[in-house]
Amino acid sequence: MIPAEFKYLFPSTVDEAVRMLAEEGEDAKVIAGGQSLVPVLRMRLAAPTALIDIGGLTELTGVRDDGDSLLIGAMTTHYEVQRDHLIHDHALLLKLVTDTVADPQIRHRGTFGGSLCHADPAGDLLAPALALDAVMIIAGPGGRREVPASEFFVDYFTTALAPDEILIDVRVPKFTGWGAHYEKLNRVAQAWSIVAVAAAVQVSGGAISAARVGLTNVGSGPLRAFEVEAALVGQPASAEVISEAALRASAGDGYKDNLARVLTGRALTAAVAG
């Protein structure tokens, strides 16, 4: 398949990229790893007039320690996230989720920030970003601004990013020592989730002191299972507590509702154990 004609731009700084985006107007599109955008272009489901390739912005790659939080560059590839020791030590959930993204080729090209901006409700990284209170650091013509994940994901394939803005960094608080698990149900390895649940749990003295639960592909964007979290905190890390709490992941009787409950129970069980 062949995409429609577009102008290709390759900025060398974030500011230059932002300027280009403003100059090219609303029909321009930023391309990061291209793992979601290129198929869409090839099928002509989208036909941007210009692609601004931020692959040359090395300042946007890598994970930095920023005190109480980590800063993950938007252009950090999934492969790099999988192998980063800061992520492993302080945001284990992100590593475990990223391990399940697509296949090795895609994980070498696809980027952490690109997945978040694409905002496919079946995308794996949205739910953990939401559950871990990630904050998006965005560059635009007016400078930098920060948007929490809870406000960033707006709807199917829609984020709070304005057409002239670029996601540059993601701030993720440290969850050092938390247990984590991503329970994903997909039909074949390279398919998107039907439903998946991202869970992170802090256990001290046999009791759950804090919990985060995010749901993938249950709604038009990622969902945070606040009721589940509330039912866990302060309770013993027992099978009974987890089963009871997991029932609050969804109230409906459809297949996805059932999966939300079942997979939440499994994710929490594994997170507590791990």
Added chain:
Amino acid sequence: MTATAEPEIGRARLRKEDARLITGQTTWTDNLQLTGMLHMAVLRSPIAHARITNIDVSRATSMPGVAVVLTGEDFAAEQGSLPCAWPITEDMKAPPAPALAVGQVNFAGEAVALVIADSAYRAADALEAIDIDYDELPVVLDMEEALQDNDLVHADLGTNKCATWIFDSAEAGAGTNVEDEIASAEVVIERTFKQQRLIPAFMEPRSVVVAPAAGMYTVWSATQIPHILRWMLSAVTGIAEHKLRVIAPDVGGGFGGKLQVTPEEVLCLLVARRMGRPVKWTESRTESMLSAHHGRDQIQKLTLAARRDGTVTGLKVELLADMGAYLRLVTPGVPILGAFMFNSIYKFAAYRFVCTNVFTNKVPTDAYRGAGRPEATFAIERMMDELAVELGMEPMKIRELNWIKHEEFPFNTVAGLTYDSGNYEAATARAMELFGYEELREEQARRRAAGSVVQLGIGISTYTEMCGLAPSRVLGALRYAAGGWETASIRMLPTGKVEVITGTSPHGQGHETVWSQIVADRLGVPFEDVEVLHGDTATSHKGMDSYGSRSLAVGGTALVHAAEKVLAKARTLAAHMMECDESDVEFAAGSFSVRGTSTVRTLGDVVLAAHVAHDLPEGMEPGMDADATFDPDNFSFPHGTHLCATEVDTETGMVRISRYVAVDDVGTVMNPLIVDGQVHGGLAQGIAQALYEEATHDEMGTLTTATFADYLVPSAADLPAFLTDRTTTPATSNPLGAKGVGEAGTIASTPAVVNSVLDAVRHLGVRDIEMPMSPERVWTALQGRPDEGAGEVAAGGLGSIDAQGGQS
């Protein structure tokens, strides 16, 4: 010339073609770059059924790089009708099948206009500038509704019924009357199964290049059938056959999906003739899924009559087979290939098969790995399990009770075939042993008793298939338009090297390796000294190509006969050279010798003598080449026993295959590595039908699975480690003893998986689950809810982008 140290036949050689295939050293059709080449892009109807009221090409014509924009009207006088080579009945309805639609479209994806441009990019851009007005017609999708004839796919035909084809064992004298058996049966089981529509997902998309030169046309195509294509292109376009050269270069998979004469092949040829320049067309994956033929798509109604002791006395099969909108090369015959296989390995007294072929507004169906036989095997293996459940018998016991015993071969079946050989007991015993059948049954009982979340199921599939297509007289009796023979030539070169020319057309099977092994053994030449030429009608002028597990059993046999001719002539010349009587000449390890003496001439010596022709026996022609054509007397009948253990997660509906054993009897094995590869790939495709793949349409007839994000082809990550083994009962119908292995895995595995999943959840009240057994379908069945079929939840991905109308 020295002999090879160990026999080549049976040796697990690495494939000699692989180095070039996996290192980018071959030229696929799309890699061809010819001077002055134009690129063709095809505009396809987005609508399943409509009259075309207007086509405006003016904007597209004026776009940069566009040479011409063509519509069906432009070709109406010359495009003819795409061929259907299998009119299964005298009164079969066959609508005209234009390569480019004229006035009406009958499926979404049908070609309606062409852009010819100087680059593929510009051709694709201009497609969007063609304006077409459609006047929509009612869409016919459901086969049972189609048979009401309320709305017609082809109004001129007056009906959506294409043909009805019947086999009846009583009428054929092959068995008793099935209605009598049903009437007097102690047990009657009726079931209806749906064979979902599948898409052959070959790795290399289809691609065609046509180069015209002074009245000659060279056609490169990613096809399985260069010889048939040449014949048919000539028949369709009127271009004389000797002015056409068809080349199938290395071809990346087919699975029956490239057993076709496609609209695009015809159109590329016509455009090249019109423009006087080379033309290339290469499809995208979505284009492939929207327009290349699909497979399966049957509704199978089965009635099985049995005694309470488990003896099956009769089987009645009533099929509806979806043709799609047109009859392609062998579309109507695919379900008929299954007609002979519903009785499988069993001894039924009576059998009746009635197949009704139906037109719908969908992509035409045609051959897909197994072609009719997987459908048949699925149906009977499901029915044998249903009978076992009904009678409370062990499912393997039911099979054993009914199958043909090894001492009963050759066996004339109730479907009128003669099975030459087989040993179902041996294959089954080996499979049961490898599988650990009894231990798994115990584990299953434990999980049932404990009410485990993950239940265990065991599925059985004992199968046979008719391969080695095919005896020409049988094809003639079935009204197929061609023969089933195959041909081979051996050219002995003066340096002793060997060129083999085969009429088979490998597209991933490894013929170059195996044909070299056969020749190396027969002639006593090194494996490396043999080169196999194929897929070019200029070098191999005749052949029936590759499909239906035929290449080795039929084409390999032709090769053996050619080798025998070479040796016969060489023996005569060797006797002349050694001045002895021919009866005293012995041949071993590539050398001729005079019995009881030390006089020796190598085959190379003899070949050179034949080539220089200085001193030949009276009347002998120079050279040492030989041609042979083999027409088999009978099909070959591979068989085997497959056992599948699945773990079914009752909370999510997810199915995981925990153990899979395949014991196949494919006759004498030439190269075990290649056989294993064929079995593994076949299993993957059969398992995919059971669990993953399904072509679906919305109510407008739009294919909703037109990308690999929506049409789920499994990868190695989704499949278990297969335990494979073989028993060997050589075929008696060819000197190699080979039966064919291309389709076995696909045919056997689908029912093994489905039987296994049902076995895991039957005690929970589940009687059936439609294929593919998606987690949602399994879970829904476990809730005791009716399966609403189309109500699959979106799993995200590209399909959901489309459904949501674009992305941010």
